[in-house]
Amino acid sequence: MEESESASDKPRPWQSYHTVYTNAKAGMDGVDKEKVQRVVYEMSKGSKYFENEERKEAFIRQKIEHMRARAAKLSAADLSHYQKVADKRILELESTRDLSRIWLHVDMDAFYAAVETLSNPSLKGKPMAVGSMSMISTANYEARKFGVRAAMPGFIARKLCPDLIFVPTDFKKYTYYSDLTRKVFWDYDPNFMAASLDEAYLDITKVCEGRSITGAEIAEELRSRVHEETGLTCSAGVAPNRLLAKVCSDINKPNGQFVLPNDHMAVMTFISSLPIRKIGGIGKVTENILKGVFGISTCEEMLQKGSFLCALFSHSSADFFLSVGLGLGGTDTPEARFRKSISSERTFSATEDAALLYQKLEMLSADMQKEGLSGRTLTLKLKTASFEVRTRAVTLQKYISSSDDILKHASNLLKAELPISLRLIGLRVSHFNEDKGVVPGDPTQKTLTTFLISGDASRRTGDDQRSLGSDLSDLHFISEKETAISLDNNETCHHEFGDPFERKHLSDIDDKNCISSINACEMEKIDELSSNKTAAMVNTADVKERTTKSPKRDLSRVSEDDSSIQREPEDSNPDRLNKEPSTSGNEEFFSLNQMEMLFWVDGYKCSLCGAELPSSFVEERQEHSDFHLAERLQKEESGTGSSSLIPRLRIVPKDYSGSQNRRKKHKSAHLPIDSFFTKKSSRQL
DNA sequence: GCGGATCAC
DNA sequence: TATGGTGATCCGC
Numbered sequence A: 001m002e003e004s005e006s007a008s009d010k011p012r013p014w015q016s017y018h019t020v021y022t023n024a025k026a027g028m029d030g031v032d033k034e035k036v037q038r039v040v041y042e043m044s045k046g047s048k049y050f051e052n053e054e055r056k057e058a059f060i061r062q063k064i065e066h067m068r069a070r071a072a073k074l075s076a077a078d079l080s081h082y083q084k085v086a087d088k089r090i091l092e093l094e095s096t097r098d099l100s101r102i103w104l105h106v107d108m109d110a111f112y113a114a115v116e117t118l119s120n121p122s123l124k125g126k127p128m129a130v131g132s133m134s135m136i137s138t139a140n141y142e143a144r145k146f147g148v149r150a151a152m153p154g155f156i157a158r159k160l161c162p163d164l165i166f167v168p169t170d171f172k173k174y175t176y177y178s179d180l181t182r183k184v185f186w187d188y189d190p191n192f193m194a195a196s197l198d199e200a201y202l203d204i205t206k207v208c209e210g211r212s213i214t215g216a217e218i219a220e221e222l223r224s225r226v227h228e229e230t231g232l233t234c235s236a237g238v239a240p241n242r243l244l245a246k247v248c249s250d251i252n253k254p255n256g257q258f259v260l261p262n263d264h265m266a267v268m269t270f271i272s273s274l275p276i277r278k279i280g281g282i283g284k285v286t287e288n289i290l291k292g293v294f295g296i297s298t299c300e301e302m303l304q305k306g307s308f309l310c311a312l313f314s315h316s317s318a319d320f321f322l323s324v325g326l327g328l329g330g331t332d333t334p335e336a337r338f339r340k341s342i343s344s345e346r347t348f349s350a351t352e353d354a355a356l357l358y359q360k361l362e363m364l365s366a367d368m369q370k371e372g373l374s375g376r377t378l379t380l381k382l383k384t385a386s387f388e389v390r391t392r393a394v395t396l397q398k399y400i401s402s403s404d405d406i407l408k409h410a411s412n413l414l415k416a417e418l419p420i421s422l423r424l425i426g427l428r429v430s431h432f433n434e435d436k437g438v439v440p441g442d443p444t445q446k447t448l449t450t451f452l453i454s455g456d457a458s459r460r461t462g463d464d465q466r467s468l469g470s471d472l473s474d475l476h477f478i479s480e481k482e483t484a485i486s487l488d489n490n491e492t493c494h495h496e497f498g499d500p501f502e503r504k505h506l507s508d509i510d511d512k513n514c515i516s517s518i519n520a521c522e523m524e525k526i527d528e529l530s531s532n533k534t535a536a537m538v539n540t541a542d543v544k545e546r547t548t549k550s551p552k553r554d555l556s557r558v559s560e561d562d563s564s565i566q567r568e569p570e571d572s573n574p575d576r577l578n579k580e581p582s583t584s585g586n587e588e589f590f591s592l593n594q595m596e597m598l599f600w601v602d603g604y605k606c607s608l609c610g611a612e613l614p615s616s617f618v619e620e621r622q623e624h625s626d627f628h629l630a631e632r633l634q635k636e637e638s639g640t641g642s643s644s645l646i647p648r649l650r651i652v653p654k655d656y657s658g659s660q661n662r663r664k665k666h667k668s669a670h671l672p673i674d675s676f677f678t679k680k681s682s683r684q685l
Numbered sequence B: 001g002c003g004g005a006t007c008a009c
Numbered sequence C: 001t002a003t004g005g006t007g008a009t010c011c012g013c
Helices: A033-043 A050-074 A076-094 A111-119 A154-160 A171-188 A205-211 A217-230 A240-247 A262-273 A284-294 A300-304 A306-312 A315-326 A354-370 A403-415 A443-447 A508-515 A519-532 A542-549 A554-558 A588-596 A616-641
Strands: A103-108 A128-130 A136-139 A163-168 A193-196 A198-201 A234-239 A257-259 A341-351 A377-383 A389-400 A422-432
Touching: A033 A050, A033 A154, A033 A519, A050 A284, A076 A306, A111 A128, A111 A136, A111 A171, A111 A354, A128 A154, A128 A443, A171 A198, A171 A217, A171 A616, A198 A240, A198 A588, A198 A616, A205 A217, A217 A234, A217 A257, A217 A354, A234 A315, A240 A257, A240 A262, A262 A300, A262 A315, A284 A306, A300 A306, A300 A315, A306 A315, A306 A554, A341 A354, A341 A377, A354 A422, A389 A403, A403 A422
Parallel strands: A128 A163, A234 A257
Antiparallel strands: A103 A198, A103 A234, A128 A136, A193 A198, A341 A422, A377 A389, A377 A422
């Protein structure tokens, strides 16, 4: 806060709103950043979104303060020790340097916008954005001159550029053109790694050697061929590893390229003054922290501050930072990996109407079933009207795949959160079959979805749209290793099986199943509720286990372990759990919620059955809790059907992450912000 | 295993 | 009027 004002005395509130939209990006050179910042601020100010952003920023500031305090406490002896640790680590990392590979990163220029212009040439030369009033996927270069850019809401973009033309997304088109580019990529590296529809990494070492030609020449040729095949331009970066190649492709964008020779000195010179934000994996938050705590802005400074990084960050995070300082990252071709989760989420106008919310769940459940997935863990994602994001998960004994099963468990998770006003609901299924083991006594095992590893794919972004078949997907078999590359599924191989379990919505039968294990008193409430509100009450199942065991939840976050960091006031969220069940069981949902949560009303009364047990009766309380838990588990047993789904082939993507030498090999290092503060003072280096 | 967070496209 | 969707990973519990 204090540091933001410097030049003039005039108050400039927008300067403290750290939007990401002013971050340097291709095509944003001549942009009046201050104006963009001001407009974004003016358009955002006062909104729920804005308030949430401010809360997040305040939280980060606290984290930074906390870290600075810790750094300041390091003694000379500590620093001496960590300096040795850092020096040793740097030597070890340096020994892994491999300058024998030549990597090329291709990045299509304003891809979606360029494709749209191809199909509608009248757009040429005019500021245009692909997306909607809510969100822009991509803007052409004419629009970027106004500060319009991807991830910016359309209504703000229009303010920046009143003549902006909006074109809705059409992934079918983008996929088609993406495939054309990939056919070209394939000629240079059949194992190329597609990072998205418009980005790919190619190991061109062999091509260069085979044709006695330079990386620069290959890049020129490839870009020329892409243009011939598609009419689109792209930019390329050539470097000894993927991390650097990615950075390089951005340098002369659009329609340009940059080559970093496979030379140690050249790499170090290049990396030295490079802003850390250019590195894939270092985003807005990490940048702020490294800058705010250590004054690190360039990659070079990563090495200079090595001792501090080793002292305050986890081993893997420190490793990542140091390797960035050395310009290392991604030289070999990783193996293809299986997708680990599938999800579906939808934003809508905020509502607290439970019936509507369950309706959304139904739709999502149906979507998930179509994916042909089968997993054990179901995660419900919620975004409140105030933009707070929460997730609630359950891991089941059995694999589930039918929309009914998904909906049933998802409903249970949602129920525990009511009442609540939401603007987004999402479902994710994970814990696929991959795990070696067979779950003992689980008859549904045979129903595990089969996965087929294959190449390419890119994420579908923007507005919803199912990706379409791609005739190319069989060609490239993408793989990857230290650097994960996100491959999208083209779903070319799957067959559509009729779903034998098409029953929809929660039925009365479900309700009865559930009720059977609940005591009479609560049945009344349920009947009352189901007639009144929604078909919401299904069985209460898995949720309990967790909730009964650890009544903490949100409270836990505010808890003391991180005592020095205070959480922002929970604003006005009518949160369950905050309000004591002060016996006034007035509203319907209230009683329903409490049904699943065991805690001691007024300090001694069981919230579930009213039994009275003073806090000194520790063991008795535990037994009592176990009793309710058993009750729930029993219910759960009878609840899960043995529905199965015919295995279906799917192409598997992999994650991506720019190009880092972390992950895989050394377990990685994305630096979850929390990790910055949690590193035990007792280092294990 | 769960939940919050960060990141990338 | 209005601030996305999908997938991965990390860390502390």
